[in-house]
Amino acid sequence: MQPENRSGDQKRSFIEDARRGQIVAATIATIAETGYAKASFVQIAQRAGISPGLITYHFAKREALMKEVMLTVHDSMDRALTARTDNADGYVSAVRALVEGFVHYCAEYPAEMVAIGQIAAAARDAEDARTWAEEQNARTLTELETMFHEGQQSGELREFAPRVMAVAIIAALEATPAELLARPDTDVSAYAKELADVFELAIRRD
Known part of the structure; x- marks a missing residue:
């Protein structure tokens, strides 16, 4: 019923x-x-x-519940990151806002990050949720790649391979929850700033 x-x-x-x-x-x-x-x-x-x-x-079914967890957390994360990136005044500041926002979200919602990470890695009865997460990651990768192309065309960003940079950013963000969980005494603001600095230096035109 x-x-x-x-x-x-x-x-x-x-x-x-x-x-x-x-x-x-x-x-x-x-x-x-x-x-x-x-x-x-x-x-x-x-x-x-x-x-x-x-x-x-x-x-x-359990699978339906696990997908709902994935959808709920991603929706919450999307709202938090959008609130930060909407105020960006350029491509570099948008990347900084995205990176710093994600780090702070992971620190604020550790249980949520653990949950979606385990669901995405589940070998059984979470195929629907896992597939959705993979599709979401692919969309994010494409959006970043497109943003980098546009930033290069505008002259704000230096020349680099947009796909490679997008993959690097996503990989760095995906590593963040485990790092913060393993090191609970991490200065989150300093971590977020340092990671954003890395990618700002990597993409901006001198």
Whole structure:
């Protein structure tokens, strides 16, 4: 049985959305604490203080829940990064905003980063979520590559291979969650600035 939207039910819809959000939050916390493999509906339900049956009411399969976690975290991250990059006054400042924003997001939401990392690496019953993450990464790579082409055409960026630079930035960002987790005493602001400096020096025209 799946949630129904009947007459009356902006309120019902709101309640259902709130419940789904509660389940997603409990899933993130469970994966971060026990690992993906042990994040069963029973474990998630115990953390959320609900019955496992209520989870299956909203998410028929574990895979559907894991994809919802991936979508929720990426949506949150996208809003946070957009808020930073929208104020950029050029291509270099946009890259700085992206890099620094991502580092700060990882520091602020460590459980979320652990969860989506484990889901993306899962060998079983997360194929849909993993495929979506791969498609998202491919889109991000293309967007960065396009931005670098445009920056070079405008004269703000030096000549370099846009694809290679895009791959390098994504690789550096993907390494950030594990680095911050392994070194909890890291000065996040200094780390973010240093990483942004590296790529500013790599792309800007002297």
